Amino acid sequence: MLVRIYEENPNPKAIQQAVDILKSGGVIIYPTDTVYGIGCDITNQKAIERVCQIRGLQTQKANLSFICYDLTDISQYTKPFDTSVFRLLKKALPGPFTFIFNASGQVPKLLSSKKKTVGIRVPDNSIVREIVRELGNPIVTTSIHDDDEIIEYSTDPELIYEKYGEKVDMVIDGGYGDNVASTVVDLTNGEFEVIRDGKGDLDAYL
Secondary structure, eight states, X not given: OEEEOOSSSOOHHHHXXXXXXXXXXXOEEEOOSSSOEEEEETTOHHHHHHHHHHHTOOTTTOOOEEEOSSGGGHHHHBOXXXXXXXXXXXXXXXXXXXXXXXXXXXXXXXXXXXXXXXXXXXXXXXXXXXXXXXXTXXXXXXXXXXXXXXXXXXXXXXXXXXXXXXXXXXXXXXXXXXXXXXEEEEOTTSSOEEEEOOSOOGGGTO
């Protein structure tokens, strides 16, 4: 199904509909502050495998990130980090960044992989954050890629629905998405190392 939700004032019924789908092991496509994402409840192993299958990824090796509502959830999934990192996160999030942390023992169990790191996102988009808040835990996310090499990411929700509507349980039309992905910052060595330039400008927060 294709459901229109407005970011300025997300319809609580539509948000709840998405949450119910996630709780029942469903997969949804949703807008973020960068590109459209595809994801599921992090506590549902079969749904995670389905996301990977739809995207053609190997579950053991996929670089999946967690979308959190805010910083309060993050410490469950990451090893402890120092106050300078916390201060940066407070300034930069919500925003168009994926921060890579050393993973806590919780992450490999959730993803049934041997992953030692985890990507964390808190997008500046009220639709997906409201879904996560109502769900009560993060969602696993990865980007929707276009097959077209020139346009790297799908931006039109109706075209996304045409392509993925049969494979997922809900596509949220939150308006046109961006075609620039998040900036990926590696924090695993205690440094702020940009490993993919994207929409976020880390220098503005350092």
